[in-house]
Amino acid sequence: MTNHWVDIKNTDLVLIMGGNAAEAHPCGFKWVTEAKAHRKAKLIVVDPRFTRSAAVSDFYAPIRSGTDIAFLGGVINYLLSNDKIHHEYVKTYTDFSFLVKDEFAFNDGIYSGYNPEKRSYDKSSWGYQIGADGYVVTDPTLQNPRCVYQMMKAHYSRYTPEAVTNICGTPKDAFLKVCEMLAETSAPNKTMTIMYALGWTQHSYGSQMIRTGAMVQLLLGNIGAAGGGMNALRGHSNIQGLTDLGLLSNLLPGYMTLPSDAEQDYKAYIEKRAFKPLRPGQLSYWQNYNKFFVSTMKAWYGDAATAENNWAYDWLPKLDKGYDLLQVFENMNQGKVNGYLCQGFNPLASAPCKVKVSGSLAKLKYLVIIDPLATETSEFWQNHGEYNDVDPAKIQTEVFRLPSTCFAEEDGSLVSSSRVLQWHWKAAEPPGDAKGDQEIMAGIFLRLRELYKKDGGAFPDPILNLTWKHRQPHAPSPEELAKEYSGRALKDVTDPKDPAKVLVKAGEQLNGFAELRDDGSTICGCWIFSGAWSEKGNLMARRDNSDPFGMGQTLNWAFAWPANRRVLYNRASCDPGGKPYDPTRKLIAWDAATGKWGGSDIPDFKPDSPPGDGMNPFIMNPEGVARFFAVDKMAEGPFPEHYEPMESPLANNPMHPKNALARSNPAARVFKEDWATFGKPDQFPYVGTTYRLTEHFHFWTKHVRLNAILQPEQFVEIGEDLAKEKGIKAGDHVRVKSNRGFIVAVAVVTKRLRTLDVDGKKVHTVGMPIHWGFMGLAKNGYITNTLTPFVGDANTQTPEFKSFLVNIEKV
């Protein structure tokens, strides 16, 4: 979230799209209720289903799954055509006036530089014009046809209300009603918040859906404001933390990135990431990349990381390609993976296309499960009848199942969606011989290290030199680890302006990332968490819930990254002169008397940069402003464009009916054998979509008695028209098939799923909750991901769980 849960109470309008907060995040949704009750805020829900969020909304608009870019593209067109934008904000705080390279082009759904064989783009034309001074060329009059404003206007002019209705199936009056309500927040003192979740991420172009939402928010001037922002409602209790810590194939902690094979030169690696400002007077905070990087390497490798060996740069593994979950299962399926460790992750249930995942796991030599619960993955080799029909004798994988603790049995911190790191305390010992995850990881690692010490082996240096200064080496403590990622001075850290002034003494915990150095004198395992455990103590454990400004910031409750800021980009809540656009919801303001920014939040800005200096709010971008034109950052193009899901009920993309290349995302990666697994609308005419119920948490709660009682049996939802067409009554058992398998479940016939008129045909949706499987206390059921396609978002490779093709029949 750019903002945070309690801040939702400060809004005038809530748009829930690509999520269902009332169902999936009920205790956070209460802040929507609060805004409605106390600010007279309105709630809009746009969703293929009339969800529990929709049930309490002021306005609901139906939409075909996977068409949100078309819908939001239509909103952009409406806002620009009707001049409902926050003029000063977009002119000053965005790239509206920046000129785009002349070579950049867009033809019938495809951007310049496309290679159809590789299904990827040469992005060299996707950039701004750079002048002789090294800065981007701009046209403040916004008249130049190559300026971002003009190009964006032209791009989205095609997304007329008629085009939106034709693609999305949303009635035209409903679409226009949403546009009108959103447009009201273009007033400088009105804000809207967007709340989204996996309904936006789980598409083959999910990242671009989110971008389109962010573009709408920028046009309206709602980023950085109280009650505004782009708010990702994340799915797991610490999915934010593990992302922040970089536990993804291509990441290092704090959104630093691993080098690629070609990046052999350390200095070039740093320079590429330490962006120089692209406009005069901008901060471009990533210029400090080297300080973050060196401090992480010092935390990991201690004295073995030196200036002479480039802080052990060569010890980091380099990427020849992505190794995301889909790629790894593809490799496994090809027999290229021998071992796999699943630490609290149940891929047999949560990865797409169960038959492929199951077959891949069977090719492993060894599988290690670390989990508090008996997961499906841990028994992928076991025959569980119709739900997992395999022959154990044919599966040669060695499997270890190691019991770990759950939340109640450990100390530690989790990062909520609000970016708040909250400490929790152990209440009891785990059952039986279960051990904590840290002890289990240490157990495996220390034995590996022993073997390398004794026998040598492939490149042992990073293993032998990994810092391990734990009082109990077999059980590193949460306190020790938290202090390590928060950061410590190895030598005295002095003020760059006054070298005689010592900011932090050697051996002390750092106050924050501003104290990091690139000369090896500081360690910090995750720069954005820096300061979470300072000399003041464990700030994550703070429990002062006072709210002196009444804005819900609670700055003394736990610790938010970065630097305890609660609303990101909050400088943009003020006009260029430093005055809040809405003084009644002041986050920060410029105080000329003290020469500092301050207010109810920690400034997300250089705290002493006066408004007259012209530094802009988006300090992590080298431009200093927000980008409508994504330059080369996205896989499929700088402006989001509507494509059909990989499995679509339509023969063509209605935006580009004559260009087969632009039917689905041209940059989506599809493995060779998987093309044949995609279904066609003649055999599988209905749109399938998956989701969660409020009583369930993914695949865990089927082990929990109360929840197993609340929702005991697997069901699917269909609309009344489809039920009539197929002769299905409520309570009948139905078989839902995709080209990859089938599930059997009870049919719920409901008005909540309606038939949509799309491109001249009727489109029905089959809604399928995930949850059931062959382990647990709940009645056994089929893994819903038996049905889903093995393809992901072109940028993140997050699987397309929200839109695929199925057929349905009465059993």
Add this chain to the structure above:
Amino acid sequence: MQVTRRQFFKICAAGVGSSSLVALGFAPGEALAEVREFKLARTTETRNTCPYCSVGCGILISSLGDKAKNAHSEIMHIEGDPDHPVNRGTLCPKGAGLLDFVHSPNRLKRPEYRAPGSKEWTPISWDDAFTRIARLMKDDRDKNFIAKNDKGETVNRWVSTGMLAASASSNETGYLTQKIARSLGMLAFDNQARV
């Protein structure tokens, strides 16, 4: 009168109990006058966070035992933390069932091993499990580690063993896991944020 939250519950519990007894026509004699004590009165309270979604609701865990060295803590109640600025004491149908998660009969209790081709689990000690896993990992790493690619560039990666980390584990676990995985040269490494 100043009443703490805990006292308030005690008063309520006492009030409901005694008034309904009177309503049913029982004129309680002296021996019946004492009602059951509020069940959390003698428990130890531990502050924690809900492990499910990312709202990050504060919870209060009540356990029997005072956390003394020889006292076995038994978690017997979990409720929302009223001081927490986000959930303010509320929990959803998932959070409200957390006690059944802690005590789920499907909690794993001891390390288990399934041999190639076998139809069943057999118990294994932690020590044997760690030793065997480390051996399998080392053999695979030594055999398949790529120090240099075809162009002779230093790449130091190990991609024939992968790992999925848990996005419900703590930052401390995540940080330690990240450190270990990269020191081994792992790239086939993700968490649930990927799906």
